[in-house]
Amino acid sequence: MIELKNISKSFGDLKVIDDISVTYEKGKTNLIIGASGSGKSVLTKCTVGLIEPDSGSVLYSGEDFTTMNTNQRKQIRKEIGMLFQGGALFDSMTVAENVMFPLKMHSEMSASEMSDRVDECLERVNLKDAHLKYPSEISGGMQKRVGIARAIALKPKYLFCDEPNSGLDPATSILIDNLIKEITIENQITTVVITHDMNSVMEIGDKVIFIYKGKKFWEGSKDNIFNTEVKELADLVFASNLMKSIRNKN
Amino acid sequence: MNFFYKVGEYFMLISRTFQKPTKASIIRGQILKEMDSLGLGSFGIITIISVFIGAVITIQTSSNIDSALIPAYTVGFTARQSMILEFSPTIIALILAGKVGSNITSEIGTMRVTEQIDAIEIMGINSASFLIMPKITAAMFINPFLVIWSMFIGMFGGYLVSYFTGIVSIQDYIYGLQYDFDMFSVQYALVKTVFFAFIITSIPAYFGYNVKGGALEVGKASTQGVVASSIVILIVNYLLTQMLLI
Numbered sequence: 001m002i003e004l005k006n007i008s009k010s011f012g013d014l015k016v017i018d019d020i021s022v023t024y025e026k027g028k029t030n031l032i033i034g035a036s037g038s039g040k041s042v043l044t045k046c047t048v049g050l051i052e053p054d055s056g057s058v059l060y061s062g063e064d065f066t067t068m069n070t071n072q073r074k075q076i077r078k079e080i081g082m083l084f085q086g087g088a089l090f091d092s093m094t095v096a097e098n099v100m101f102p103l104k105m106h107s108e109m110s111a112s113e114m115s116d117r118v119d120e121c122l123e124r125v126n127l128k129d130a131h132l133k134y135p136s137e138i139s140g141g142m143q144k145r146v147g148i149a150r151a152i153a154l155k156p157k158y159l160f161c162d163e164p165n166s167g168l169d170p171a172t173s174i175l176i177d178n179l180i181k182e183i184t185i186e187n188q189i190t191t192v193v194i195t196h197d198m199n200s201v202m203e204i205g206d207k208v209i210f211i212y213k214g215k216k217f218w219e220g221s222k223d224n225i226f227n228t229e230v231k232e233l234a235d236l237v238f239a240s241n242l243m244k245s246i247r248n249k250n
Numbered sequence: 251m252n253f254f255y256k257v258g259e260y261f262m263l264i265s266r267t268f269q270k271p272t273k274a275s276i277i278r279g280q281i282l283k284e285m286d287s288l289g290l291g292s293f294g295i296i297t298i299i300s301v302f303i304g305a306v307i308t309i310q311t312s313s314n315i316d317s318a319l320i321p322a323y324t325v326g327f328t329a330r331q332s333m334i335l336e337f338s339p340t341i342i343a344l345i346l347a348g349k350v351g352s353n354i355t356s357e358i359g360t361m362r363v364t365e366q367i368d369a370i371e372i373m374g375i376n377s378a379s380f381l382i383m384p385k386i387t388a389a390m391f392i393n394p395f396l397v398i399w400s401m402f403i404g405m406f407g408g409y410l411v412s413y414f415t416g417i418v419s420i421q422d423y424i425y426g427l428q429y430d431f432d433m434f435s436v437q438y439a440l441v442k443t444v445f446f447a448f449i450i451t452s453i454p455a456y457f458g459y460n461v462k463g464g465a466l467e468v469g470k471a472s473t474q475g476v477v478a479s480s481i482v483i484l485i486v487n488y489l490l491t492q493m494l495l496i
Contacts, residue, residue, distance in 0.1 A: 050368055074272075077374030088365040102373050105273050160372075 007056035034211035081151030280384035289392030304407030326426020343446035358458030
């Protein structure tokens with residue numbers, strides 16, 4: 001479980017995150033939704049320590065990440081996996097080397113054990129034959145899957161996914177969503193997904209947090225969204241005619 | 251103010267770069283890889299430039315000596331001194347600042363804008379130490395060998411010109427190369443080379459590491475990295491020369 005308590009962050013005079021408190025639950029996919037520029041990515045970067053919050057605390061299983069020293073943070077980060085928007089795979093490494101990288105850096109496994117773990121992770125994301133390919137040689141959807149494989153290589157307790165569906169076709173998006181959901185349940189991971197994709201919200205949103213202008217505006221499950229009376233949330237979720245018509249039918 | 255901010259940021263990055271690496275065995279492998287990429291990858295261009303510069307120095311010196319009072323071996327002597335004292339350590343460093351420097355800035359800058367550096371940090375790895383330290387260490391180790399090669403091949407360029415054109419006899423040229431040789435001049439050149447190797451790797455790395463934006467900004471950072479490291483090389487060259495030779 002991850003708890004964020006009263007997180008605020010400003011860049012110059014611009015307050016990007018304003019006193020947000022939220023709990024991400026273990027074994028669930030916790031979705032952060034909001035319009036572009038609402039502060040979702042900054043909130044997540046504050047959570048993983050890529051950006052220091054101005055105030056507030058981030059608790060990983062009760063331990064305050066914001067007051068930890070570098071070595072203590074390093075220990076927590078070994079338990080974090082992250083899937084980046086663009087994949088963030090290392091261009092100079094093959095798919096297998098990308099997945100093996102965190103194992104080489106942090107585990108005491110032998111070469112054959114690492115190789116087995118790489119096979120296991122790539123098999124889990126349905127990429128059995130891509131070991132020797134470079135990131136530039138595979139599709140966007142495959143890159144995302146390699147990103148997931150790399151993120152789960154060290155069996156993390158916490159998984160962060162930054163817009164895992166951006167740039168993907170609807171079928172691949174659903175595949176990625178289901179994969180994230182399955183991995184979360186299988187390994188009882190605390191998963192946090194930043195998304196714009198309303199299909200994802202409806203598919204995997206165990207817990208949904210709506211950020212609006214740097215503030216937490218709404219919190220609930222995917223089932224509550226359809227009946228929301230919060231105008232700002234409804235404007236985001238039911239922005240398309242398709243979604244409006246689905247809502248009206250319900 | 252912006253200048254002092256950047257200088258401070260540079261030194262903070264350098265201090266992070268030389269913190270204890272996450273896994274020393276991996277870093278050792280990275281250093282060897284960088285030696286191959288930054289050092290041996292520059293071998294060809296250094297050879298071509300040095301042989302031609304050595305040849306040109308020989309022709310220019312020879313054509314400018316019109317007094318019978320100046321001995322012919324001065325041509326070899328001048329070629330040697332020019333190559334050892336200034337061309338091989340300093341001009342090669344400026345050339346490498348362009349070749350290696352732009353490569354480092356664009357590589358690290360691209361990793362920054364594509365979030366690869368964030369991915370390294372998230373894994374609990376010191377990204378500065380992992381990415382920059384092997385480059386600096388490799389260059390500081392391999393560049394002295396490149397410079398010694400440049401000295402040798404530059405003087406050989408002068409030899410070839412003497413042999414094929416006869417502007418100075420081979421005997422005089424070789425005597426000039428050996429005349430009043432002081433080993434300290436080579437030591438001075440190598441000290442400069444080690445300083446320059448640090449500059450041409452660390453400054454472009456700083457510009458790449460702190461780039462914000464996209465491809466356009468990476469290109470701009472690359473240019474800034476080359477310009478800044480070239481200027482710092484010239485300043486440090488002056489300071490070291492004054493300290494070591496006066």
